[in-house]
Amino acid sequence: MxxxxxxxxxxxxxxxxxxxxxxxxxxxxxxxxxxxxxxxxxxxxxxxxxxxxxxxxxxxxxxxxxxxxxxxxxxxxxxxxxxxxxxxxxxxxxxxxxxxxxxxxxxxxxxxxxxxxxxxSFRQTLGSFSNFARDATYPYGSGGPNSIFAFITANYMRSFGAKREDFGRIAVDQRSNALKNPNAMFKKPLTLDEYMAARPISDPIHLFDCVMPCxxxxxxxxxxxxxxxxxGLPHAVIRGAIERHNAYSEDPVMVRGGWRVDRDDLYAQAGVRSADIDFVQTYDDYPVIAMMQFEDLGFCEKGEGPAFVRSHSLTCDGSFPSNTSGGQLSAGQAGAAGGFLGMTETLRQLTDTAGSRAVAHAHLGLVAGFGMVTYDRCLCTGAVILGRPA
Amino acid sequence: MTMPMMHPKRKNPVLRTQQMNLPPGARGRVALGITTAAAEGRFELQTCADCGAVQYPPRETCHKCLSPRLNWREQGGEGLLLGSTTLHHSNDLFFRERLPWQLGLVHLDAGPTVMVHLHGEVGAAPARVRVGARLDRAGQAVLIGFPNEGSAHMADDKMLREMTSDPKFRKVLVTDGKTEVGQAIVRALVKAGADIVWVGHAEPWKKMGGLDDISALPQVTLVPLDLTNGRSVTELAGAIGGKVDIVINNAEVHRNFGIASRRGTDVAKAEMDINYFGLLRLAQEFGPALKGRSADGATNATAWVNLLSIYALSNFPPHGTFSASKAAAHSLAQCLRAEMRPAGIRVINLFPGPIDDEWNQQMPPPKLAPATLASAIVKALRDGVEDIYPGDVAEEWLERWRDNPKVLERELAHGGG
Known part of the structure; x- marks a missing residue:
């Protein structure tokens, strides 16, 4: 114990x-x-x-x-x-x-x-990101994380029956959130047809599965x-927080993240259940990872991610508000700032400064993080539940 | 199924010749262990001496038990393809110029998950595959996912052809056609589908057996080439340098003398003049030509082969001055390899034991048949290796040399071959 x-x-x-x-x-x-x-x-x-x-x-x-x-x-x-x-x-x-x-x-x-x-700088970052990347991934097409997450996405699709449309729902709903975010890089609506018709980058990863470096x-x-x-500063309080590194390293390809190891601890700290969370900011480097977070943070079971996104809308006013800033997929990925995007957005939601993106009756927000593809997956996972002060 | 490669069209002389952009060549020092093995055609990974765990990517410490005792061990490479992807975008020029490009993620039966360049014949995941290591155009090892049972034309796979130097449809210069070895090499190249084989012959007034047979082959053109004569080398390079894809330098002088067994330096000089200076003259003329055409379409300039000797590693006193000239040539070949690498031209060094020819008449068997040597060269070109030690004698010398060069030196001093 x-x-x-x-x-x-x-x-x-x-x-x-x-x-x-x-x-x-x-x-x-x-x-x-x-x-x-x-x-x-x-x-x-x-x-x-x-x-x-x-x-x-x-x-x-x-x-x-x-x-x-x-x-x-x-x-x-x-x-x-x-x-x-x-x-x-x-x-x-x-x-x-x-x-x-x-x-x-x-x-x-x-x-x-x-x-x-x-x-x-993006190309140069890719080539020198880690020892393992330099030795074991960058010489293979130099696709950077796109090709790694193509494997992870392809394997997930095959294992759990996910379709490209399921990932498209995440990208499309986040885009509609981004249209209400003046800081978002993307200003035009995205339809599911446009998502499906986008050019392949490293299939099954297509253009709108990728974040834009900025x-x-x-x-x-x-x-x-x-x-x-x-x-006199409006603020949020920390109800619980977890982190984990190099979890499930024995899995030959990533199907779950470290959130799964520690999520019971997270909710126990906060004294809440996943159903009590009002909105979620996942780390959305690729839609499949957002989907895995829905599963690994307990909003649905492993493999139910596709059904989950089919039965929910992820918009600010939807049944499961998620990445209300537009996420990195639509706001852009400013390097490490991508790891902060969910945090600042959650603070805005909980201090009533999210403008038209405000999630109604938002009291508890969950922010998840995912970082560092040193070789074949991201190694660092973390999550925090923020709430309004009592 | 790989579609058999068709004979490429004649090059349009108006178009600019594409220049080489190498794939990423940076590796950490530990990771060079994979390159070391791949240079000789083996796939090796680190295995923990204490717990047996196989490691990848290469590292300094066992990920299971923290032992620092990680030894390179040959791998069978069997595994399960977990996923594949076709790259339609790359930030690297080499791949950008060769898209689309197929990659795979393979769970090796030995434990680790590896990223591979995927052969076109591998089916959709999940599929059983065999992973092997090859040198890429940067001269660094990469892992390749092969189909478990490849088709007849699998060598024509676009990705694989980038990693190898298959003579098929290529134009080759063999520097000496007068020897049995040279003629065997020419025949092997023709059989392997070479387009043109230029065959050098010095002193054309000397009639040597077999040359007529070779020159009767439609792919073969005899060319005057005397490696002792800089002008001769320059003239030939001027005539065909811009067309040669593979240079095979097999010209050598081999006499059976040590130091005391012959007075003076005339023979030693003749050996050096061909075996060492001949290579130098040839490399100065043909090296830049090959480098300029290393990304020139499907039959780009690709390789340079040196016929060295296992005696280059350690002097064999009964053939002492010959050994010394081959050691010099070996050293120069390392320089050539370093200078050719930025263009992606592979330098392949052969280290045979005694070849079954007139100059090894008094050597006891086993001796290497010229045809065996020739097929070893073709195989090396097809497999994309850098160093080959054909034959039992060469393999045994190599093993003894790797075990302890000083012990081998002593054994050779006592006449032990």
Whole structure:
């Protein structure tokens, strides 16, 4: 029996910030980090010198890390972390920042994910992403994650009878959410016919199964609820949080993610059931992964993902609101900021700043993360349940 | 079924010759273990000496028991294809120029899941496949998913032809047609479907047996070539350099002397002049020509073959100066390989033991028949390997050399072959 973990009670998550995405930028990642921190300062009223914790996630910062960023931005934090878990970094930055606040190691932690995107940077990132990718996937067609997730998608379709249309429902509903998000890169509606007719990239992956790499930043602040109330900041609280790395490594191809290992723990921390969740932000690098999260986080059983998406609408006003910002599929993937997208969107939903995307009676939101295809699957999974303060 | 490759049309001389963009060649040092084995035609993966777990991708520590004792072991490669995909988009120029491109994910019976280039004859998943390792155009090992039972034309698969140097429909220069070995090579190339075989002959006034038979073959054209003469090499390169797809340098001088058994340096110089300087002259003239045509359609320039000797690894004193010239040639061939790699031209080195010819008359059997050597060359071209040690003697020397080069040196000093 594992030792009872400390609850995340008393921690506030506030001030969701998005630095608008652009397809390509001539600026470095530092530019986007600077804008994000500036926006955090302006929106919160917390002075730059009062930010005493910094938790950073970025791929394109090299050779810098969070260390170099402190000097670049003139910050002097007493707590610093650099989280290299990409698509899972939103959940993981939050967990680390929350513990720093609870333990008194920091009072106000800025969690920032930012990346730039130059014309050739995606190709260069692919080739040097990991040792295993350099040795065992990049020499094979250099399709990057597209070909890996093509295998995973093909295997899932064959094993559980999923059709391309099922993945199309996810992409189409998310697009309609994105049309209400001024920060989304995609501004035009997407029909299922258009989804089906899209050109193949690495079949069964077609164009609208892929995210668009872009430049941008997402950020939020973590502090005590007491501090947030003093500052008059609307905020959400952490009801439960989990993370897991390299789960189910014995599965020859990914059919489930680490969420499945820890989900009972997640709901137990929050004292809720999956049915109590009002909206879900999955990590949608590819629709099949969003579908797996519906299963592995307990909204349906393994293999029922296709039936689940056929019987639900995933729009903001639908029966199962999901990726209400449009997700990465329609908002864009600003590198590591893709791992923060669900977090900032959830904060907006729970602090009533989601505008026309607002999910009615939204009290509990679940954010899942998934990151780092070092070889044949993503290794990092995490999830957090955020709620409104009591 | 692979559609048999058709004879390519004559090249339009107005069109620009496509230049080579190599596939990604970066590998970590540990991963080069796969390349090392693939260079000799084997598929090896690391196996834990303590718990037996097979590892992939290559690594420093066993993923099961944390042991650092990971040894390279030959694999059967049997496995189950879990999924396949056809790439219609790639960020890499090599693949972008060759789309669509088929890939697979295979669960090896030995344990790991591997990503492979997929042969066109492999059916839809789930399917049993056999995984093998091949060198790609960057000279690095890649894994390939083969059908369990391939058809007669499986070598014509578009992907596989990129990994190999099949002589079919290609134009080949064999530098010496006067020897039995040279003639056997020519016959083997013609049988393998080579389009044109240019056969070099020095000193054409010397009539040698067998040359007439070879030149009667419709694919064969005799060309004057004297590797001791730079001008002769330059002239031939000027005439055919822009057309040759494969160079096979089999010209050699072989005499049976050590140091004390013959006074002076005349024979040693003659050996060096062909075996070492001949290669150098040839490489300086034909190397750049091959490099310029390494991505030139379906019958691109593809390979350079050197006839070395197992004596290149360790001196065989009864043939001491010959051994030294072959060691020099081996060293130069490594340089040539490094210089040809950026263009994707494969340098194949042969290390035979004693060949059954006049200069090994006094060597005891087993000796390598010229026809066996010739088919080993064709096989090497088809399999895309880099180093071959044809015959029992060569294999045994290699094993002894790998076990302990110093012990082998001592054994050879005592006349032990």
């Amino acid at each position: 594992a030792r009872q973990r400390l609850s995340y009670a008393g921690v506030a998550v506030a001030v969701p910030v998005t630095v608008p995405y652009v397809r390509y930028s001539t600026h470095s990642a530092h530019w986007f980090i600077g804008h994000a921190i500036d926006a955090l300062v302006k929106a919160s009223g917390v002075g730059k010198d009062q930010i005493d914790g910094l938790c950073l996630s970025s791929f394109s910062l090299a050779p810098d890390t969070a260390v170099g960023v402190t000097q670049h931005m003139g910050l002097s934090p007493r707590w610093l972390d650099h989280v290299p878990t990409g698509g899972a970094s939103g959940v993981m930055c939050l967990r680390r920042a929350a513990r720093a606040v609870q333990s008194g190691d920091a009072d106000v932690v800025a969690c920032v994910a930012a990346d730039t995107n130059h014309i050739d 430049a941008g930043a997402e950020a939020f602040l973590v502090m005590s609820q007491e501090r947030a109330r003093e500052l």
